[in-house]
Amino acid sequence: MLQLKSLINCIDNSGAAVVECIQIIGQKKLASIGDRIVVVVQKQSPGHAAGMSASSSSGKVKRGDMRHAVVVRTKQRVTRRDGSVVRFDDNACVLINKAGDPVGTRVNGIVGQELRKRKWSKILSMAPMQA
Amino acid sequence: MAPRLPARCWRQLQTHHHQQSTITTLVRPRASSPPTTTLLLPRTTTRGVKYGWSTLSPRAKVTRFNQVTAGLPAPTTGPAAALKRRERTTPVRAGVLAIKKGMTAFMGKAGARIPCTVLQLDRVQTVANKTRAKNGYFAVQVGLGEKSADNVTAPLLGYFEAKGIAPKRELAEFKVRDASGLLPVGVQLLPDWFHVGQWVDVRANSRGMGFAGGMKRHGFKGQEASHGNSKNHRTIGTVGPSQGGGSRVYPGKKMPGRMGNERVTMQNLPVLMVDNDLGIVVVKGCVAGPKGCVVKIQDAVKKPPPPQKFVEHSRKVLEERFPDAEEVLEAARKRHLELKEARREGRIEQLLAAGVIQEAAAASPIPGDASVVY
Amino acid sequence: MNVAPLSRRPLGCLKTALRQSRQQNALVCRSMATATATSQSAPGLARLPDHNFYQLKDSKTKKLRSAFAVYQTPMVKTEPDPKKVVKRLPRNAPRVPAEKLPGFLIPPPDPMPMLHATQIARMDPTGARTALLAKTRQGARPGDILMVTHRRGGEPFSGVCMSIRRAGIDSAVLLRTHLNKVGVEMWYKVYNKNVAGIEIVKRARKRARRARLTYLRQPKHDMGSVSEIVAQWKKTRKIMSTRGGGQKGGKGKAKPAKK
Numbered sequence: 001m002l003q004l005k006s007l008i009n010c011i012d013n014s015g016a017a018v019v020e021c022i023q024i025i026g027q028k029k030l031a032s033i034g035d036r037i038v039v040v041v042q043k044q045s046p047g048h049a050a051g052m053s054a055s056s057s058s059g060k061v062k063r064g065d066m067r068h069a070v071v072v073r074t075k076q077r078v079t080r081r082d083g084s085v086v087r088f089d090d091n092a093c094v095l096i097n098k099a100g101d102p103v104g105t106r107v108n109g110i111v112g113q114e115l116r117k118r119k120w121s122k123i124l125s126m127a128p129m130q131a
Numbered sequence: 132m133a134p135r136l137p138a139r140c141w142r143q144l145q146t147h148h149h150q151q152s153t154i155t156t157l158v159r160p161r162a163s164s165p166p167t168t169t170l171l172l173p174r175t176t177t178r179g180v181k182y183g184w185s186t187l188s189p190r191a192k193v194t195r196f197n198q199v200t201a202g203l204p205a206p207t208t209g210p211a212a213a214l215k216r217r218e219r220t221t222p223v224r225a226g227v228l229a230i231k232k233g234m235t236a237f238m239g240k241a242g243a244r245i246p247c248t249v250l251q252l253d254r255v256q257t258v259a260n261k262t263r264a265k266n267g268y269f270a271v272q273v274g275l276g277e278k279s280a281d282n283v284t285a286p287l288l289g290y291f292e293a294k295g296i297a298p299k300r301e302l303a304e305f306k307v308r309d310a311s312g313l314l315p316v317g318v319q320l321l322p323d324w325f326h327v328g329q330w331v332d333v334r335a336n337s338r339g340m341g342f343a344g345g346m347k348r349h350g351f352k353g354q355e356a357s358h359g360n361s362k363n364h365r366t367i368g369t370v371g372p373s374q375g376g377g378s379r380v381y382p383g384k385k386m387p388g389r390m391g392n393e394r395v396t397m398q399n400l401p402v403l404m405v406d407n408d409l410g411i412v413v414v415k416g417c418v419a420g421p422k423g424c425v426v427k428i429q430d431a432v433k434k435p436p437p438p439q440k441f442v443e444h445s446r447k448v449l450e451e452r453f454p455d456a457e458e459v460l461e462a463a464r465k466r467h468l469e470l471k472e473a474r475r476e477g478r479i480e481q482l483l484a485a486g487v488i489q490e491a492a493a494a495s496p497i498p499g500d501a502s503v504v505y
Numbered sequence: 506m507n508v509a510p511l512s513r514r515p516l517g518c519l520k521t522a523l524r525q526s527r528q529q530n531a532l533v534c535r536s537m538a539t540a541t542a543t544s545q546s547a548p549g550l551a552r553l554p555d556h557n558f559y560q561l562k563d564s565k566t567k568k569l570r571s572a573f574a575v576y577q578t579p580m581v582k583t584e585p586d587p588k589k590v591v592k593r594l595p596r597n598a599p600r601v602p603a604e605k606l607p608g609f610l611i612p613p614p615d616p617m618p619m620l621h622a623t624q625i626a627r628m629d630p631t632g633a634r635t636a637l638l639a640k641t642r643q644g645a646r647p648g649d650i651l652m653v654t655h656r657r658g659g660e661p662f663s664g665v666c667m668s669i670r671r672a673g674i675d676s677a678v679l680l681r682t683h684l685n686k687v688g689v690e691m692w693y694k695v696y697n698k699n700v701a702g703i704e705i706v707k708r709a710r711k712r713a714r715r716a717r718l719t720y721l722r723q724p725k726h727d728m729g730s731v732s733e734i735v736a737q738w739k740k741t742r743k744i745m746s747t748r749g750g751g752q753k754g755g756k757g758k759a760k761p762a763k764k
Contacts, residue, residue, distance in 0.1 A: 073687065080701040081235065083244030083677070089688030089722075110684045131661070131689050233617055236675045238628050242656065242699035244675075251616055254578055254609060271555055280559035280575045284599045288559060288573035297578045319609050408621055410612025462553050463576070470574060483558055 001076040001092055002031040006043065009092040011072065012104030012126075015094060018043040019069060031071050033078055033111075034118030035079045039093065041065045060103050061095065066105065068094040070120055072111035072127070086112060086131060094123050102126060164475075193210050215404045223436045224312055224445070225305040226429025228319045231335065231411060233422045237403055248418045250333070250426055252410050255320045256296055260313040261304065270306045273424065274299025279308050292470065295463025301425050311464055315456040322405035323410045326441055330399045330431035331412075335420040339392030349385040359409050395412035395419035399431045518628040553571045574599070621673030628674065628696040637703055638669065638676050638695060645669065647718050648709030650731050651680055653693050656701045662691055663706060663735040665728050668717040680719055683730040688722070706731075735743050 002008060002021050023038035024031045031037050041061050047062040061067060073088040080086070088110075095103040102122055111127040124130060199205055206212055229250035237245040240272050253276045261270040276299060281290060285296040291298045307313065314320075325331060345351040345367035353365045368386065370380045397418055404413035418426055430436055450456075473479045556576040563570050571651045613619065629635055637645050645651055645666055652663040664680030667690070674696050681690045693700050 007528075021733050044675065077692075081244070082242045082697050083238075083675075083694040084697070084699070085692035087690040092687075108685070129684055130662070131684055131691070144671055172524060232615070235617065235620065235624075236694075237624070238674060240698060242695060242697055249620060250615060253612055258620055276558060277578060280573070285573065285734050288575065291576070292574045297576050302628060308748070321610060334522065361744075399757060404622075406616075408612075409616040410610065411616045411620065415748060417540070429609075466553065467576065470572075474571050479572050483560075483572055 001074065002035075002037065003029065006091065007059045008039065008069070009070070009090055010039075010045075010069070010095060011092045011107055011109040012094045012102060013045075013106045013108070014067075014104035015044055015101075016041040017045040017091065019067070019095070022066070032076065033071055033074055033114040034120060035071050036096075037069050037093065038077075039067055039095070041067065046097075047054070060062075067095045068098060070093045070115070072107075072115060072121060072123065074112075075111070078114060080113075086101065086129075088112070089126045091111060094113060096123075148322075178329045195424055197416075214263070214268065214431055218308055219424045220432050221306050222432060223308050224314075224333075224430055224432040224442060225257070225273060225284065225314055225320075226251055226323075226427055227324055227412075228273050228275035228301055228303050229253075229255070229426050229428055230275070231418055231420055231422055231424050232411070232428050234417065244413055245403065246417065247415050248333075248415050250412045250414065250418070250428060252322055252412065252428050254297075254299075254300065254432045257316050257318055257320065258294055258296065258302060259316060261356055262310065262313070268306060269309055269312060270304040271312065272304050273320065274302050276300030284345055289467070289471065291462050293467035295459050295466075303425075303427055305414065305427070305429055314449065315453065316460045317454040321407045322410060323407055323448065324410055324445055325402050325428070325430075326437065326488055327402055327405060329437050329441075330434040331402055331414060331428050331430050332398050332419045333400055333424040333426050333428050334394060334396045335416060335424050337393055337395045337419040338421050340390035342388065343390035344387045345385065348387060348390045351385075376498045399434055526611075529703045535759055537615070557632065563751070589644075617673065624674035626698060628698070634695050634703070637705075638671055646709060646713065647716060648711075648713035650704050650707040650734055651678060652706050652735060653680065653691075654701045655703075656699050662693075663731050664689075664691065665718065665719055665721060665731060667720070682732070683726075688727070706735050 003024070004021060007023040008019050009040075010019050019039035019043075021037050021043050023037065025036040028035065041063050044061075044063055066111060071091070071093050073090060073092040075088060075091055077085045077087045078116065087108060092111075092124050094107055097103055105126075107123060107126040107128070109127075110129040110131050111123065114126055115121075115124050115130070184240070192433055229252050232251050232284060234246060234248050237247055239245060250327040252259045256274050258274045259272040261268060261272065274296070276297045281300055283291070287298065294316060340347070344365055346353045346365050351367055354363050354368060356361055356364060367385075370384055370386065387501055397416065399416075400414040400416050403415050412428060414428075420426065436442070470479070470482070473482045519659065552598050554576045556574045558572045561571045561573075561574045588605055625635060636643055647666050648667045649668050650663060654661040662680060662682075664667070664682035665680050667679040670677045670679075670692075676695045678695060679690060679692050679694050681686055681688065685690070695703065723729060
């Protein structure tokens with residue numbers, strides 16, 4: 001249930017730590033797992049922030065950047081076809097470019113299985129676990 | 132359409148017709164109607180289905196000039212045209228009344244969970260038929276459950292007495308397309324009236340929410356929390372324009388008021404299960420209203436009707452189960468007329484004391500003391 | 506059906522009526538004669554369902570004002586106990602003989618338990634899942650650590666049972682754990698085919714004094730990841746199964762854990 005102004009954790013190594021939702025792609029009011037959103041990077045991850053001046057390659061995005069992202073975890077419960085329900089303790093997303101490819105090279109946390117249905121196979125293959 | 136004459140003119144015909152018809156035997160010829168001549172039309176105008184819907188004086192009636200036979204197209208207004216118009220959206224078969232028993236789920240073999248609603252048919256019986264000739268449309272009146280005679284008014288007691296069935300908790304009409312959809316009176320409709328996989332429309336009154344404000348009832352935005360707002364955070368604001376708009380509130384303006392408890396139709400719900408023993412019809416998805424509310428189930432209007440074969444089959448099953456429904460109805464009506472006469476003449480007490488008791492004892496299959504029945 | 510008002514009716518009225526009728530013998534005979542005459546003319550009269558008379562009385566004088574025949578829903582006469590609610594007829598052919606009254610099926614007042622029972626019997630023929638939900642010592646309880654294995658392979662999900670929703674076929678358990686340092690909660694429908702089996706990994710040390718352990722979401726009470734406990738349990742189970750020889754794996758079966 002992510003909407004305008006929602007603050008979301010970014011769990012890839014793109015360099016963003018916390019992003020803010022400014023738009024949901026598609027005629028939707030609220031974003032759930034697998035939805036594409038437009039975000040603004042609000043906070044960079046500490047490692048990348050330090051090394052940004054030294055090497056521009058490590059941190060791909062910086063504060064204030066506007067990027068697309070895919071929601072991979074929500075605190076709001078998501079019901080599945082078999083009646084099971086999943087709920088995570090935080091909201092998380094993975095940054096992507098306009099073409100739909102992930103900006104980062106790694107995904108650090110668990111992602112929801114709904115991504116499979118929504119054909120985000122690249123993110124799924126990068127994730128260590130799915131639930 | 133044939134020229135509509137006042138019913139008085141063709142009453143003789145009508146009485147003759149009803150004696151041979153079996154389905155429309157509900158229409159009783161009035162024995163005490165004043166003698167009327169077919170030639171002299173009455174001067175007074177009486178409006179109603181019995182006399183024709185026009186308020187025009189029968190003498191001033193001009194419809195006889197506007198007939199199809201005169202080369203004019205069939206009228207697009209009037210009862211016949213209305214029935215014709217609604218023909219496509221009127222189900223072929225009657226529906227049933229049921230009680231919502233709650234929601235549960237079906238677990239599919241592939242792992243899918245299908246939420247469903249359980250509707251129970253409790254002693255659902257056909258009570259009456261409405262016909263085009265008598266009522267202006269075709270419909271089947273269906274009753275549900277049973278009611279203590281304490282809670283039934285005398286007119287209704289007489290009504291049920293004439294039908295030979297127990298007083299029903301609920302009565303509802305189901306419009307059907309034509310006379311072929313009418314059912315014998317007094318038969319029980321079981322869940323196998325529907326078949327698994329068919330679509331139904333389910334109607335029920337939604338849960339009443341009581342008096343609700345504009346925000347809850349109509350989704351109004353409400354007003355600001357601050358910026359000088361004083362005690363008007365959830366009020367509806369203005370109800371209309373000023374002088375330019377006529378300085379009035381337009382009819383139908385959405386306002387606070389009673390929310391819920393209104394008819395909600397869920398269309399095209401697939402039937403997942405029917406069980407005669409449990410008396411249940413299980414439909415997919417949700418149905419408005421709380422548990423225990425009365426719902427109407429009928430074949431879906433927006434889907435193709437059940438196959439003709441099934442319609443015939445369900446009809447046949449019904450007739451096999453209750454082969455003597457018409458005789459029972461006829462007997463009940465005779466008995467009703469006797470009792471009615473007795474009530475009118477004030478000898479019901481004597482009848483109760485003597486005649487009827489013995490008769491009832493003879494009629495009841497359990498041989499026993501008359502006082503048992505009494 | 507209308508037994509209550511009849512039983513409440515004072516018999517004195519009946520007596521008076523009878524006495525009156527005896528006195529007015531001639532009239533009664535006449536009325537009886539007409540009645541029988543019509544009944545004979547009507548062939549179906551004998552098949553009328555049972556009825557008694559509901560009497561309307563004047564509230565002041567207590568005199569009979571009117572009376573109506575109130576029919577009873579005819580039921581199958583083979584049922585000896587009239588109080589029994591469930592009337593059963595053969596499903597397909599309740600063909601009633603002509604001399605018999607048509608039988609009416611009166612459904613049970615609450616069909617839900619029976620519906621659930623049939624559904625559960627279909628989805629859980631071994632009864633293992635039902636045993637897991639039972640409120641016995643063998644059943645799962647909030648606070649226990651459960652492991653759910655999926656039918657389509659994949660990692661089994663283990664977590665602390667936060668609550669159990671007992672709703673017939675729709676029963677479910679709520680599990681919570683941490684995966685990759687993120688709290689994850691899952692509701693699993695116990696009778697769903699996608700759930701291959703549910704096993705109790707570890708019992709709660711003390712009985713939880715709440716039915717829903719929502720406090721486990723607070724950092725203070727959060728149990729964190731249960732993966733270590735599960736891994737340990739798996740190890741011991743492996744040892745036991747090899748020693749025991751014939752013990753089968755937990756797949757497709759929900760069985761209580763070995764202590």
